[in-house]
Amino acid sequence: MLFNSTTFLFLFLPLVVLAYHCLLRLGRAGAAKAWLVIASLYFYAYWKLEYLPLLLLSIVVNYYLGIALAKTREGRGHAGALLGLGLFFNLGVLAYFKYAGFLLELFNALGGSDFSMAALVLPLAISFFTFQQIAYLVDCYKGFAHEYGFVNYCVFVTFFPQLIAGPIVHHKQMMPQFAAVAAGGNSVAGSALAAQGLFIFALGLFKKVCVADSFAPLADAGFSQAVLSRSDAWLTSLSYTFQLYYDFSGYSDMAIGAALLFGIRLPVNFLSPYRASSIREFWRMWHITLSTWLRDYVFIPLGGSQSGTRKTLRNLLLTFLVGGIWHGAGWTFIVWGGMHGLAMVVQRLWSTFARPMPRWLGWLLTFNFINITWVFFRAPDLATAQRIIGAMFSPADSGLSGVLLYQAMQQADNPLYSIVVGGLNLSLLWLAPLVLLATVFARNSMEQSGYDAGAIALPNWKIVIAACAFALAVLFLLAGSPSVFLYFNF
Incomplete structure (x- = not known):
């Protein structure tokens, strides 16, 4: 869905904002965040449904890697190996979808071979949500990340205003804001x-x-x-x-x-x-x-x-x-x-x-x-x-x-x-x-x-x-x- 479409301007955005604030007024902060996740996933899938499973897989894998890194910081496991696994997963997925064709062409040119592969459709926003989650894992490794609630993490990654083309947000910038919703800190955006x-x-x-x-x-x-x-x-x-x-x-x-x-x-x-x-x-x-x-x-x-x-x-x-x-x-x-x-x-x-x-x-x-x-x-x-x-x-x-x-x-x-x-x-x-x-x-x-x-x-x-x-x-x-x-x- 495009920001510059009448569907987004006059239907999706007003509906999502209205429902979000209604839930907050009813004291259902958790439901409000869950609603944001659902709306954001719909926003992403509206462009092409085939993109959605990869985004969901990326969220689940990185969330649990973050949890594992947090436990490692407490003295259990090998942090470096876990971080390496996370980097391998994220960069591997990005390389496969975004660079596999180019690398194969380069290999053929250097080696005189003629290998081919089916054309891949580049998943929407893959560079943005990949970099965002790599930063999250690195900060988990360094002990800078402290918010591990799954719904909060999903909102952090999928929040539709920045999901497709940024800005590339940092967990320290975003997670405390979403956590504040539960405490009533952002219950209703004022008129100003x-x-x-x-x-x-x-x-x-x-x-x-x-x-x-x-x-x-x-x-x-x-x-x-x-x-x-x-x-x-x-x-x-x-x-x-x-x-x-x-x-x-x-x-x-x-x-x-x-x-x-x-x-x-x-x-x-x-x-x-x-x-x-x-x-x-x-x-x-x-x-x-x-x-x-x-x-x-x-x-x-x-x-x-x-x-x-x-x-x-x-x-x-x-x-x-x-x-x-x-x-x-x-x-x-x-x-x-x-x-x-x-x-x-x-x-x-x-x-x-x-x-x-x-x-x-x-x-x-x-x-x-x-x-x-x-x-x-x-x-x-x-x-x-x-x-x-x-x-x-x-x-x-x-x-x-x-x-x-x-x-x-x-x-x-x-x-x-x-x-x-x-x-x-x-x-x-x-x-x-x-x-x-x-x-x-x-x-x-x-x-x-x-x-x-x-x-x-x-x-x-x-x-x-x-x-x-x-x-x-x-x-x-x-x-x-x-x-x-x-x-x-x-």
Whole structure:
């Protein structure tokens, strides 16, 4: 089920929230959490029922491994062996479904063999719930996890606002909140908290439906062209740069907003990353929960920055290669992760041996680096990425300039897109800079709502703006059909 579908907006979400709070008012906190688990499993299975058994198996196995690790901490058993078993299970399942085909192709290429296997359907959200539960097992091993109730654990893993595409939540962030429900700490979300949640959700829906989905036809048209002019190649890369940001940050906003309706605070996942003036700053603002996971469970275990400059640079590069592979099985993701790892290495060396550059120059270099590397992230193969980047920097402006906008309008399935983009002749040659200015200088949804500062009160005029944004997004939805979020592919 999609956040940006009328079924979710006008049926599923209101029904689940209403029943949840009714159960809390009746003093049935346990039933309220059980209802959340049932609703979340239905939400997951609505997409494809075949995905559900794997999620349930993963929950049961990791829950009982956590219990076993807890007993081991009390002096019984071998903690290292149990943790190794948990890592083997989780990474093995992830590798089989997500990387088996790629690894088999690589084996055939290296060995000259011709083995084949049936195509596997990637289970929805497998990367997210796998990483989340790996972190849980590691923290059980270290003695940091103390909440082992099965229903609480199920809610922790399946809570539908963050289940499909994050944020990647930590048990220390979530379990105490769900446990507080039983004590009445979150019995009913107040009107101010609900208003803040609806405000953030509405802005996220607007980002996805009205902004990201408007750039999508341009990006899709550009990546499908055999020949692009230089200007259209830049249109292609910028279109995807904005599509990806507004798609994923929109999802994260909707997840945070929906969670607030249950009295649950999810971690912030985006803080205007396109404002960053360095690659290090970018990763402190982009997909923050993944960056934190990679730092805590990959970079630091490798030795972090405590083993000298050479090993620190190695650890940075390996961490970002893991981040690239996490996103997908393909050379494009490996190259993308490697480029970001090398950029982190270069920045660390620069900060050690050279003067700091002006912030405006750092921003210009960082944004263009991000824009170029997103081409590898989006391209179906390295040849496509090379073709687009080659066109971007071609000294001769080959191809048919301006064809991209026409192709996008032909591919778009939303009549409003053709009216707005085609009717007003909004060529992205000047629309993209306009969106960039808004992205860099306008206050983001976390700042507008006060969520990042822990505030919840909103003035009436902001509520009116959110209502208008929601109404416009619904109008776009009714004119077309809901599109899948990009991070559903990971």
